[in-house]
Amino acid sequence: MHRPIYLDCHSTTPLDPAVLEAMLPYFTESFGNPASNSHSYGWEAEAAVKLAREQIATAINARPEEIVFTSGATEANNLAIKGSAEANLAKGRHMITVVTEHNAVLDPCRYLKTLGFEITVLPVEQDGLLDLEKLAAAFRDDTVLVSVMAANNEIGVIQPLAEIGVLCRERQVLFHTDAAQAIAKIPLDVQAMNISLMSLTAHKVYGPKGIGALYVRRKAPRVQLAPQLHGGGHERGMRSGTLYTPQIVGFAKAVSLGVEQMSVEAERLASLRDRLHKALLPLGGIQLNGHPTQRLPGNLNLSFEGIDGQALLLALQPVVAVSSGSACTSAKIEPSHVLTALGRDDHLAYASIRFGLGRFTTEAEIDQVADHVKASVMALRAA
Numbered sequence: 001m002h003r004p005i006y007l008d009c010h011s012t013t014p015l016d017p018a019v020l021e022a023m024l025p026y027f028t029e030s031f032g033n034p035a036s037n038s039h040s041y042g043w044e045a046e047a048a049v050k051l052a053r054e055q056i057a058t059a060i061n062a063r064p065e066e067i068v069f070t071s072g073a074t075e076a077n078n079l080a081i082k083g084s085a086e087a088n089l090a091k092g093r094h095m096i097t098v099v100t101e102h103n104a105v106l107d108p109c110r111y112l113k114t115l116g117f118e119i120t121v122l123p124v125e126q127d128g129l130l131d132l133e134k135l136a137a138a139f140r141d142d143t144v145l146v147s148v149m150a151a152n153n154e155i156g157v158i159q160p161l162a163e164i165g166v167l168c169r170e171r172q173v174l175f176h177t178d179a180a181q182a183i184a185k186i187p188l189d190v191q192a193m194n195i196s197l198m199s200l201t202a203h204k205v206y207g208p209k210g211i212g213a214l215y216v217r218r219k220a221p222r223v224q225l226a227p228q229l230h231g232g233g234h235e236r237g238m239r240s241g242t243l244y245t246p247q248i249v250g251f252a253k254a255v256s257l258g259v260e261q262m263s264v265e266a267e268r269l270a271s272l273r274d275r276l277h278k279a280l281l282p283l284g285g286i287q288l289n290g291h292p293t294q295r296l297p298g299n300l301n302l303s304f305e306g307i308d309g310q311a312l313l314l315a316l317q318p319v320v321a322v323s324s325g326s327a328c329t330s331a332k333i334e335p336s337h338v339l340t341a342l343g344r345d346d347h348l349a350y351a352s353i354r355f356g357l358g359r360f361t362t363e364a365e366i367d368q369v370a371d372h373v374k375a376s377v378m379a380l381r382a383a
Contacts, residue, residue, distance in 0.1 A: 004321040005365045009204075009298060009358035010153050010181060011323055015250075016206035016359070022253040023208065026246040034243050035234065045245045052252030056213060059255045060179075060198060061189040068214045068235045069243055073180035074104040075228075076199035076214035077147075079239065080176045081108040083225035084145050084197065085117060088174075092142025093117045096135065098149070099341045100124050100157075105147050105178055126343050127291040128157035136167055145174045150182035150198075154338040154354055155290030156299025158186060165194030174223060180204055180212075184258025185266070185296060190215055196223050200255075202247070206359060207254030211247035214239075261359075269357050270297035272366050276355060277302075279370035283377050289339055289352060298357035303344060307380040309351040315376035320369045322353050 006014070026048060034049045036042025053064040070076045085095065097109055099121050109119045120138045124130055130148060146168050151158045161177060168175035176197040179188060184205045190198060198215035202208055216238065217223045225238055232240040258265075277300055280286060285305035304312060309324055316322060324336070335349035344352075353373075357366075 004317065004319055005361075005369055006321045007355045007357060007361065007365075007369060008321050008323050009356035009361075010156075010354060011356070012203050012209065013206045013358055014360065015208060016254060016257060018257060019207055019250045019253045023246040023250040026249050030245075032245075034245055035232075045243075048245055048249050049243055052248045055252040055256050056200070057215075059184060059188070059259050060200075060215060061191050062215050063218065065236070066215055066218050068216055068238050069248055070212045070214055070239055071210055072203075072212035073102075073178060073199045073201035074212075075239075076201070076212050077102075077104040077176075077178055078108050079214055079225060079228050080197040080199060081105065081145065081147060082112065082228055083238070084174055084176070084223070085112050086226035087224040088144040092140070092144050094120070094140050094143045095145045095147065096120045096122065096138050096143060097147045098122050098124060098130055098159075100128060100152055100155075100338045101147065101149055102153055102178055102180070105149065109147075124157075124341055127294075128152060128155050128289075128338075128342055129291055129294065130159055130164070132160065132163055132167065135164065139167070139171050139173065143171070143173050145176055147176040147178070149178040149180075150188065151179070151186065151296050152290070152338060153181050154336060155301045155342070156181075156296035157290045158182070158294050158296065161188075161193045161195065168196070169194040172221070181296060184255050184262060185298075187262070190217065196221075202251035202254055205254050205258045208247050208250045211244060211251045213251070265359065266297040269361070272357055272361060272363060273298060273300045273355070275363070276300055276357075276366050276370055279367070280373060283374055287344075287348065289342060289344065298361075300355040300357070301339075301352060302355070303339070303348040303352040304377055305348065305351070307351055307377060309353075311380055312351065312353065312376060315380065316353075316373065319372040322355055324350070324352055324354065 030044040032041030032045040034045040053067045057064045174196040178199045180201045196217045201212035234240045287303040289301040335346045339349040
């Protein structure tokens with residue numbers, strides 16, 4: 001049997017063979033604990049982790065010592081948001097975020113509300129972009145953190161990080177960004193963008209699942225965080241736990257490969273994305289969700305009028321693997337909070353498909369998917 005064409009790269013990506021090759025020795029020959037400093041096994045692992053830290057830091061223009069390894073972006077988001085809240089109680093209990101954030105940001109904010117924090121959740125425009133004037137007006141004297149994701153996991157919209165960073169810098173407020181979807185896909189520079197905290201993960205960029213990182217600025221200004229995991233004092237006390245060397249090596253390899261290929265791959269993916277969009281337009285009754293150009297090159301999120309979204313997903317499954325939104329909320333029956341924030345009604349929000357193109361997507365696959373989507377939509381509309 002032929003497996004469906006995989007166009008769900010925002011939920012996860014396949015492991016690049018070069019990443020697997022880099023990881024394998026650290027499962028077998030070089031299996032030491034990087035915290036074991038009394039023998040060669042530990043030294044080998046420590047050296048691998050050190051190199052990986054340098055490679056990931058280089059990708060975002062950070063210092064190696066500013067990279068704190070976590071189990072993924074969800075843990076990194078929790079450490080950034082709850083850790084900064086707890087560490088800055090003397091300054092205030094107010095934070096700002098955006099309605100279209102991933103639940104790994106929104107849920108920690110909701111938790112902080114139960115502890116007495118005040119959270120301002122800003123709306124977005126119909127194209128998914130944050131209005132900077134609304135952000136500027138939301139700051140208060142007791143604001144400690146602004147959290148705005150770099151690129152949206154459903155609609156691919158890229159927020160103006162540099163402009164947000166300036167606003168935060170002027171007010172001496174920490175700026176956190178969830179860059180899980182953005183790392184090694186679009187240029188990121190924590191210095192130029194005035195970013196205080198950045199959450200990263202490997203499995204969105206052809207690396208292994210179960211490993212991520214949090215960038216924590218050490219200078220101008222130094223960011224203080226309260227650890228959320230205690231025991232052992234690993235990662236300069238910010239995240240205790242034995243470091244998973246094979247995953248860390250794979251993470252760094254994936255990021256390095258992505259950065260090397262970024263400009264060429266972005267152009268290729270944008271061309272394939274636009275090819276798919278153009279092929280589907282003759283169907284009519286299609287709405288693009290999110291900004292038409294300020295989006296990830298491999299993202300296409302469309303709402304199809306006049307059909308049931310779940311019926312369309314079922315019709316597509318034999319040929320193409322796609323989703324209707326975030327993999328982290330796929331079990332819920334509510335419409336996407338991201339699409340409703342754009343002004344889509346419940347029906348259009350339910351009848352949306354997120355096409356996530358990736359490194360191994362081919363032109364022939366795009367044409368095959370377009371043909372199948374068109375046939376499926378026409379059949380459902382005629383039923």
